[in-house]
């Protein structure tokens with residue numbers, strides 16, 4: 501806006517935009533306007549809020565305040581919301597993380613459509629008008645930059661396993677806070693205009709207007725084309741296209757969250773990672789070979805160390821099988837969003853704590869035979885160590901665990917993220933839960 505207060509130079513700058521996208525005439529789609537942007541904005545307001553909540557829950561589910569579970573130095577200010585992750589309902593992490601990843605994939609077309617709808621704003625001329633205006637643009641940088649970063653790293657992680665486990669984990673978490681900052685600022689500024697635009701409507705019937713009759717929204721806004729091109733699609737058609745694209749993307753992924761026959765039609769995710777037969781035919785990210793665990797290391801000489809106030813005992817698999825066995829149905833739910841439900845049989849972790857001379861207020865530190873990479877260790881909370889459904893599993897279904905699924909023994913923890921269900925356990929150490 502040119503105001504009388506503007507200096508002559510400023511006025512000259514405002515009146516002489518560089519050619520191309522900096523000129524408003526460049527953007528000619530008759531569909532762009534505050535109503536269309538508000539509709540997409542409302543979907544994202546709801547969708548991205550769910551993404552933020554499930555994402556923060558995912559971070560909390562790692563119990564990052566316990567030793568070794570987290571290398572992100574964020575327990576101070578950024579960890580203000582952390583709480584002890586519960587041990588039930590057993591499908592809790594499956595639900596929150598399945599939602600996080602599946603929704604993230606489904607929102608991609610909406611995000612792209614929203615960015616398309618406001619793209620003239622990116623080329624606003626002059627680019628800086630006032631302090632308030634530059635602050636608003638800075639918020640947008642955090643918002644859009646953070647959003648694209650989160651979507652790209654998240655989708656790469658869900659498709660390609662932990663490419664760089666701790667880089668991803670830390671970067672996605674810090675990126676989330678950048679995004680959250682931009683998102684909250686943006687919602688505060690734009691919420692009123694979203695409501696007004698939705699109330700006002702698109703200026704013609706949404707349902708009845710066919711493509712050739714589609715006119716620009718009758719309102720003065722930087723989003724509305726000054727020199728509209730002839731319409732090629734109606735607003736209904738455009739929004740329908742976005743919705744169908746979302747559903748198609750969701751359809752390519754949802755099978756790996758829901759498990760069962762739908763996994764066969766999963767294009768993204770671990771549909772082709774079934775390593776094993778019979779009861780062991782379910783996905784494996786990290787095979788024994790990748791983890792450097794060999795059959796020789798897990799043969800008759802294998803002993804699991806149980807360390808506690810009563811000293812150190814070394815238990816063979818046969819020893820473990822003579823202890824009381826329990827069977828539980830628990831999912832393995834990966835941070836990548838995929839999950840599988842299985843029936844596990846083995847020894848209760850709480851029984852092992854007691855056997856090592858520990859008390860019900862103690863917790864377990866779990867180490868695997870796998871070296872390096874940070875995956876082979878986990879601190880379990882007191883609740884997880886004591887839960888009746890937390891097992892040192894020896895069998896899945898009616899079979900022994902396969903080497904790829906953690907033979908001779910793996911932990912399974914109710915409601916916890918998969919990464920806390922350590923395979924190829926080497927040592928369990930009882931630690932004071934109050935320390």
Ligand SMILES: Nc1nc2c(c(=O)[nH]1)N[C@H]1C(S)=C(S)[C@@H](COP(=O)(O)O)O[C@H]1N2
Nearest residue numbers: 783784785786834868875918919921922923
């Ligand atoms: N020792 C060890 N245990 C492990 C892992 C690992 O890499 N090493 N991966 C974890 C992760 S991230 C998940 S989701 C579950 C299931 O992983 P899988 O598909 O590799 O079996 O096992 C967990 N247990």
Ligand SMILES: [Mo]
Nearest residue numbers: 834835918919
């Ligand atoms: Mo995982």
